[in-house]
Amino acid sequence: xxxxxxxxxxxxxxxxxxxxxxxxxxxxxxxxxxxxxxxxxxxxxxxxxxxxxxxxxxxxxxxxxxxxxxxxxxxxxxxxxxxxxxxxxxxxxxxxxxxxxxxxxxxxxxxxxxxxxxxxxxxxxxxxxxxxxxxxxxxxxxxxxxxxxxxxxxxxxxxxxxxxxxxxxxxxxxxxxxxxxxxxxxxxxxxxxxxxxxxxxxxxxxxxxxxxxxxxxxxxxxxxxxxxxxxxxxxxxxxxxxxxxxxxxxxxxxxxxxxxxxxxxxx
Amino acid sequence: xxxxxxxxxxxxxxxxxxxxxxxxxxxxxxxxxxxxxxxxxxxxxxxxxxxxxxxxxxxxxxxxxxxxxxxxxxxxxxxxxxxxxxxxxxxxxxxxxxxxxxxxxxxxxxxxxxxxxxxxxxxxxxxxxxxxxxxxxxxxxxxxxxxxxxxxxxxxxxxxxxxxxxxxxxxxxxxxxxxxxxxxxxxxxxxxxxxxxxxxxxxxxxxxxxxxxxxxxxxxxxxxxxxxxxxxxxxxxxxxxxxxxxxxx
Numbered sequence: 297x298x299x300x301x302x303x304x305x306x307x308x309x310x311x312x313x314x315x316x317x318x319x320x321x322x323x324x325x326x327x328x329x330x331x332x333x334x335x336x337x338x339x340x341x342x343x344x345x346x347x348x349x350x351x352x353x354x355x356x357x358x359x360x361x362x363x364x365x366x367x368x369x370x371x372x373x374x375x376x377x378x379x380x381x382x383x384x385x386x387x388x389x390x391x392x393x394x395x396x397x398x399x400x401x402x403x404x405x406x407x408x409x410x411x412x413x414x415x416x417x418x419x420x421x422x423x424x425x426x427x428x429x430x431x432x433x434x435x436x437x438x439x440x441x442x443x444x445x446x447x448x449x450x451x452x453x454x455x456x457x458x459x460x461x462x463x464x465x466x467x468x469x470x471x472x473x474x475x476x477x478x479x480x481x482x483x484x485x486x487x488x489x490x491x492x493x494x495x496x497x498x499x500x501x502x503x504x505x506x507x508x509x510x511x512x513x514x515x516x517x518x519x520x521x522x523x524x525x526x527x528x529x530x531x532x533x534x535x536x537x538x539x540x541x542x543x544x545x546x547x548x549x550x551x552x553x554x555x556x557x558x559x560x561x562x563x
Numbered sequence: 564x565x566x567x568x569x570x571x572x573x574x575x576x577x578x579x580x581x582x583x584x585x586x587x588x589x590x591x592x593x594x595x596x597x598x599x600x601x602x603x604x605x606x607x608x609x610x611x612x613x614x615x616x617x618x619x620x621x622x623x624x625x626x627x628x629x630x631x632x633x634x635x636x637x638x639x640x641x642x643x644x645x646x647x648x649x650x651x652x653x654x655x656x657x658x659x660x661x662x663x664x665x666x667x668x669x670x671x672x673x674x675x676x677x678x679x680x681x682x683x684x685x686x687x688x689x690x691x692x693x694x695x696x697x698x699x700x701x702x703x704x705x706x707x708x709x710x711x712x713x714x715x716x717x718x719x720x721x722x723x724x725x726x727x728x729x730x731x732x733x734x735x736x737x738x739x740x741x742x743x744x745x746x747x748x749x750x751x752x753x754x755x756x757x758x759x760x761x762x763x764x765x766x767x768x769x770x771x772x773x774x775x776x777x778x779x780x781x782x783x784x785x786x787x788x789x790x791x792x793x794x795x796x797x798x799x800x801x802x803x804x805x806x807x808x809x810x811x812x
Contacts, residue, residue, distance in 0.1 A: 348653060349811065350811060370655075372654060372655040373655050375653075381649075383649040384650075385647040387576070387580050388577070399565055400651065400656050402565075402655070
């Protein structure tokens with residue numbers, strides 16, 4: 297089984313601050329891979345570099361054989377992403393959101409319409425296709441975003457904290473879809489989460505990142521053995537320490553607060 | 564090209580779907596038109612400047628265009644974190660096309676708002692266009708002015724990370740641009756320092772073009788107005804698309 301993602305000596309520096317400090321890892325094709333780490337560890341920065349949103353300071357990334365810096369469009373066709381904050385257009389219908397995505401990814405019309413119907417049925421939202429997304433619950437939005445991320449049949453699906461704020465039923469459903477897709481279509485799934493039980497249950501391999509460095513990689517069994525702990529959560533805490541991280545509200549946090557205050561969108 | 568079309572279409576759909584916002588944004592222009600038009604009308608006439616309603620209406624059309632366009636452009640701040648924009652940034656499309664589509668969409672909406680103000684002015688006031696055949700060129704100028712300011716709004720929004728700067732922009736940039744554009748009062752009577760500032764106000768050339776086309780009055784020539792507007796629009800589009808292409812989430 298070859299590697300669909302290869303990261304070598306990746307570094308990202310913002311001024312004096314090194315967010316990602318010389319990390320290397322691989323993700324095998326068709327694997328379910330979890331990227332774990334405390335807040336401020338460098339997870340989001342790494343994902344942004346993998347998904348062409350940021351340029352690395354140094355190091356090499358290969359996603360499906362292409363380099364995000366030199367060949368961003370080839371890389372973009374290869375992945376789909378479900379962001380932490382919903383990136384749907386609230387004032388358009390569910391169907392329209394998928395249609396727009398299909399046009400942006402150059403999926404030919406007949407194929408596009410067919411896939412939209414298939415995927416919306418898969419996430420059980422076809423009967424709500426003409427409803428405006430602003431009427432959807434958080435769970436429905438997530439499901440729609442998964443359908444959207446898969447529309448162009450990418451090799452890799454990135455999910456950033458996908459089950460944050462979702463009820464257990466929806467979470468369960470979501471992982472069921474993803475595991476099914478992984479098995480039947482061989483889609484590689486790369487996700488980040490703080491819910492350790494999920495990572496333990498779902499992920500085949502895990503990388504733990506802290507302070508911009510990868511401190512451990514392996515299956516959940518291997519990590520537990522390595523730290524001599526009984527659960528992934530304990531292994532994680534042992535590797536990253538128990539201290540609460542000092543953080544500052546980022547611009548994103550401020551926008552999120554503003555959004556809640558305005559009452560915009562359901563979560 | 565498909566990208567540009569779909570971004571344009573999206574702006575229009577969003578506009579059309581929020582009827583309350585549409586109606587709400589017309590409130591201020593209508594208020595200005597009626598309150599100032601009828602309020603200052605006789606004074607203006609007595610000062611020898613002629614019919615104030617014919618003078619004012621093109622100015623108020625310009626007002627709705629600048630506010631609508633800047634607002635469309637500024638939406639980028641919000642969109643960038645919570646909206647469709649992030650999705651477009653990971654899609655295999657050029658940022659330039661995204662920006663152009665969005666800008667043209669915003670400009671179209673601004674022009675539609677301008678047209679609605681025009682129609683409302685016809686219904687509720689004594690304003691009449693000098694020559695009905697010139698209304699169509701006026702609409703094209705509306706699109707041009709709309710493009711100019713949507714591009715400016717996008718350029719500014721690309722540099723801001725949250726909504727705090729928005730208030731500053733409205734109060735310290737858009738309001739002065741509006742008040743010093745000759746929309747509400749003739750610029751000729753101003754102290755010379757202010758006159759120089761108004762020459763740098765892009766909106767004043769737009770308002771002047773509207774006045775020439777709709778009310779057969781105006782200070783500069785149509786050629787000058789259009790040329791200045793076109794050049795400034797190109798500049799704003801270039802700056803806007805450059806800054807937009809460098810937006811990082």
